[in-house]
Amino acid sequence: MTDGAQAAAGVSSAAAAVDPILDVDGVTLQYKTKEHLITATYRVGFKVYPADRFVLLGPSGCGKSTLLKGVAGYMTPVEGNMRLKGVDIKEPGPDRVMVFQEFDQLLPWKTVKQNITFALMNGGKCKTQREADDLAMQYIKKVKLDRFEDTYPHMLSGGMKQRVAIARGMAMEPDILLMDEPFAALDALTRRQMQEELLALWEDTHFTVLFVTHSIEEALIVGSRILVLSPHPGQVKAELNAHDLNHGNMSSPEFGELQTKIHDMLFADRILEDELQGEDA
Amino acid sequence: MSTSDKKIPQLVIRDEFIADEIKDAHTGDVAVELSTLEKIWNINGVRKASILLGLVVIWQAYTVGFDVEPLMFPTFSFSLEKLIADLLSGNLPPKIWFSIKVLIIGYSAGMVIAAVLVLWATASRLGSDFIATATAMFNPLPAIAMLPLAMLWFGLGTASLVFVLVHSVLWAVALNTHTGFRNVSQTLRMIGQNYALTGVPFVVKILVPAALPSILAGMKVGWAFAWRTLIGAELVFGASSGSGGLGWYIFESSQNIETEGVFAGLFMVILIGIVVENVVFRNIELKTVNRWGMQR
Numbered sequence: 001m002t003d004g005a006q007a008a009a010g011v012s013s014a015a016a017a018v019d020p021i022l023d024v025d026g027v028t029l030q031y032k033t034k035e036h037l038i039t040a041t042y043r044v045g046f047k048v049y050p051a052d053r054f055v056l057l058g059p060s061g062c063g064k065s066t067l068l069k070g071v072a073g074y075m076t077p078v079e080g081n082m083r084l085k086g087v088d089i090k091e092p093g094p095d096r097v098m099v100f101q102e103f104d105q106l107l108p109w110k111t112v113k114q115n116i117t118f119a120l121m122n123g124g125k126c127k128t129q130r131e132a133d134d135l136a137m138q139y140i141k142k143v144k145l146d147r148f149e150d151t152y153p154h155m156l157s158g159g160m161k162q163r164v165a166i167a168r169g170m171a172m173e174p175d176i177l178l179m180d181e182p183f184a185a186l187d188a189l190t191r192r193q194m195q196e197e198l199l200a201l202w203e204d205t206h207f208t209v210l211f212v213t214h215s216i217e218e219a220l221i222v223g224s225r226i227l228v229l230s231p232h233p234g235q236v237k238a239e240l241n242a243h244d245l246n247h248g249n250m251s252s253p254e255f256g257e258l259q260t261k262i263h264d265m266l267f268a269d270r271i272l273e274d275e276l277q278g279e280d281a
Numbered sequence: 282m283s284t285s286d287k288k289i290p291q292l293v294i295r296d297e298f299i300a301d302e303i304k305d306a307h308t309g310d311v312a313v314e315l316s317t318l319e320k321i322w323n324i325n326g327v328r329k330a331s332i333l334l335g336l337v338v339i340w341q342a343y344t345v346g347f348d349v350e351p352l353m354f355p356t357f358s359f360s361l362e363k364l365i366a367d368l369l370s371g372n373l374p375p376k377i378w379f380s381i382k383v384l385i386i387g388y389s390a391g392m393v394i395a396a397v398l399v400l401w402a403t404a405s406r407l408g409s410d411f412i413a414t415a416t417a418m419f420n421p422l423p424a425i426a427m428l429p430l431a432m433l434w435f436g437l438g439t440a441s442l443v444f445v446l447v448h449s450v451l452w453a454v455a456l457n458t459h460t461g462f463r464n465v466s467q468t469l470r471m472i473g474q475n476y477a478l479t480g481v482p483f484v485v486k487i488l489v490p491a492a493l494p495s496i497l498a499g500m501k502v503g504w505a506f507a508w509r510t511l512i513g514a515e516l517v518f519g520a521s522s523g524s525g526g527l528g529w530y531i532f533e534s535s536q537n538i539e540t541e542g543v544f545a546g547l548f549m550v551i552l553i554g555i556v557v558e559n560v561v562f563r564n565i566e567l568k569t570v571n572r573w574g575m576q577r
Contacts, residue, residue, distance in 0.1 A: 074471060092474040102468045109490040109573045122476040122486070154574025 019086075020047035021176055021208050022071065026080035028233075029066050040066035041234035043080060046227050048176065051206040055223030055242075057213060059266055063234030064212045068180050071210060072098050084175060094123030097169040101181040103161045106153040106168075112140060113149040116168045125172050139171040140164075142201060159190040166198070170207065177209040183218070195221050196247060216262050220245045220255060228265055237265050352540055360544035367545060373530065377549060380526035383439055384511050387446025391503065394447065395454040402459050403484060409459070416456045424449035424510040428517060437518045442511065449510040450503040457499025461492030494570045501562055508557075512550055 024047070029040045040063030048054045056064040069075045071082055073092040082089045084096065092098075097119075099105070106115050116136035117129065126132035140149050143163040153161055162182055169177050183191040195218065202209070213219050219226050224243035229236060240262070245255050321327055337357050343349065344356040351359065367373040401408035424445050431441040465488055473487035489496065515528025525533075527549055534542025570576040 072471075072475065074474070092471070092477075094475065094477055096475075098471065098475050100468050100471070102466070104466050105468045105472055107469070107472070107487075107490070108575055109493070109569070118486075119476050122478055122482075124477065152573055 018049055020049050021052075021085060022048040022210065023083045023086075024048075024067075024071070024080070025082070027067070027070065027077045027082060028079035029063060029070050029075055030078050031066065031075065039233040041070075041229075044229070044234060044236055045080070046236065046239060048208060048210060050208055051224075053202060053209050053211060053222060053224040053243075055211045055213060055219040055226045056229060057216065057219040057223075057226050057262070058229035058234060058237075059214060059231050061231040061234075062229040063231075064214075064229055065180055067229075067234065068098075068178050068210065068212050071176075072096055072178050094119075094125065094172055095175045096178055097123075097172045097174040099162075099165045099169045099177065099179045099182045101184050103153075103158055103185065105165050106161055108153050111150050111152055112145060112156070112164050113137065115153070115164060116140065116171050119168050119172055123172055135171055136167075139167040142170070142204075143167040143197070157190075158186055159194060162186065162194060163197070166201075170201065173207075175208065177207055179209060179211045181212055181214070184213070184215075191218075192247070198222065199246060216259050216266075217250075219262075220258060221247055221250070226262070228262055230266070238262075352538060355541040355544060360541045360548065363539075363541040364545035364548050367542070373545075373549070376525060376527050376530045377553070380511060380515065380528070381553070383442050383526065384446065384507060386439075387443040387511070388450055388504065388507055390443060391447040391450025391507070392454060392500075395451050395458060398451075398455045399458045399462065400481070400484065402455075403462055403488070412455055412459050416452045419448065420452045420456065424506060425513045428514055432518070441518075442514050445510055445514050446507050449506040453503040453506060454496075454499040457502070458492065458496045461495025461499075462488045464495065465491040494576045497562065497566060497570065501558070504557060504562070505554075508550075508554055 025045045026043045027045065028042050031038055031040060044063075044067060046054070056067060058064050066075065070077055071084075071089065073089050073096065076090075089096075107118065110118055113133070113136050116139060117126075117132040120126040120132040120135060121129070126135060137146070137149065140146055143166060145160060145163055145167070148156065148160065153164070156164070166179075166182065169179075183194050186194060199222070201207075211219075211222055213222070220242045224241070226238075226240045226242050227236060228238040228240065240258065242258065245252075245258065249255055315323070341357045344351075344354055355363075364373075398408070398412055402412045403409075427445050427448050428441070431444040435441040435444055462484075469487060469491050473483050478486055511526070512528040512531075515526040516532045527546060531543055531546035531550075534540070534546060566576065
């Protein structure tokens with residue numbers, strides 16, 4: 001705990017000079033199913049600063065995806081507020097671009113390039129088609145998909161589709177890129193490759209990203225700062241630093257220690273439950 | 282749960298090995314070329330054409346072989362001759378054109394009304410309920426059953442035909458489009474909203490292309506309904522406006538006991554049906570939903 005507190009203090013003093021891009025304050029999100037009103041998150045607060053690779057981490061049911069949808073503007077909080085650059089978030093908009101887990105987030109009737117130019121033109125990023133084409137090609141090259149720009153999405157592999165979605169999001173150059181478990185549907189090898197590529201892209205421009213995952217390992221590799229959420233309803237358990245950790249030092253003791261620490265945080269309750277059940281039986 | 286006397290298989294530990302080099306895979310007989318005959322038989326059109334040819338042969342053989350009365354059942358060749366003669370003499374083409382013209386007017390009107398209804402249904406729950414209720418009511422009702430009413434309201438003429446056509450197209454297209462819209466994935470909707478699309482641009486740029494397979498299916502069903510309905514309606518009063526359509530041609534031939542003319546008219550109805558289905562709609566599908574991988 002003291003380690004975390006010190007690290008947090010160190011960061012906050014450095015960040016005092018910079019304003020947060022995203023300020024989430026005491027946010028409670030609820031949604032209705034046919035029979036229930038479900039509280040997904042309860043009074044969650046965090047701040048995302050420029051160039052953060054901010055990860056929302058938690059088991060299923062901790063409301064991390066709901067929280068991301070709230071930031072994207074698809075849901076309105078029943079309590080608390082969310083501000084992007086000081087302005088309340090009211091509806092979805094191209095200043096916060098979402099990258100989803102599902103492969104069907106690409107428009108199947110548009111080619112790789114058209115998928116990106118579609119976003120650029122409708123999102124108001126580019127005024128002319130030529131401008132959009134140029135910018136799209138630039139980002140297609142960044143995600144190493146040149147030669148595939150005129151291909152329709154159904155011809156691409158899962159990893160390639162996700163790269164197009166990332167290129168589309170980045171080409172918009174949003175204030176913050178929102179990624180909802182973007183690699184969860186990929187096989188392990190492709191996932192690792194995509195994580196590396198994302199970090200390499202981040203090195204180029206230090207864009208701000210809010211990344212949702214349920215994998216502790218992925219959080220440590222991708223994230224610079226990790227918000228750990230507990231489930232039912234989602235509440236903040238901890239905010240930790242992971243900016244030193246990546247694929248290169250996965251076998252280092254620090255990586256292992258942090259992994260264990262988060263694991264214990266998330267599953268402490270469950271272990272207790274299991275033990276109780278064991279005693280019952 | 283308990284350890285029974287049932288034997289459980291044990292692990293067999295073997296030596297490890299690593300291949301020093303991977304030799305070229307031997308790919309000699311993996312693909313064997315099909316014989317020319319098999320290749321030809323694999324072409325869809327060839328198989329279907331041979332079925333048609335078979336039917337024609339049976340027809341011709343029966344009528345010629347059993348010396349059937351031509352007034353009742355003319356030979357295939359005689360009916361075909363009549364069709365070609367009437368096409369060349371200029372007797373048939375204006376009738377075909379009349380039918381197609383009415384069809385296009387009725388079909389387009391039906392599509393426009395369907396579009397308006399579906400837009401309403403997309404914007405409000407009441408509209409959605411209206412489509413569901415109206416389709417449940419009118420879809421099972423054969424369009425031709427509206428003809429007597431249409432004749433009362435609009436008289437004997439093109440207006441009545443168009444009315445019946447609209448009725449036959451509207452519900453199939455509206456229902457399919459509406460269902461297609463509702464099945465558009467939540468992810469695609471959120472993508473559209475993310476790039477600031479709302480209202481009609483959202484419908485046109487996201488919902489319509491995403492639901493195109495279902496819209497096209499509706500248009501095909503609507504077309505088939507409309508074509509049948511039109512020919513049926515023309516059989517009743519096609520000639521009122523002077524020229525008359527294809528259905529009238531069939532009716533007229535039957536009145537004049539020119540059975541070969543009846544067959545010639547039916548050939549034409551079938552032919553146009555096949556062309557629209559297999560050329561017009563097929564090409565639209567190939568250029569859109571098939572190309573986009575939304576339909577196989």
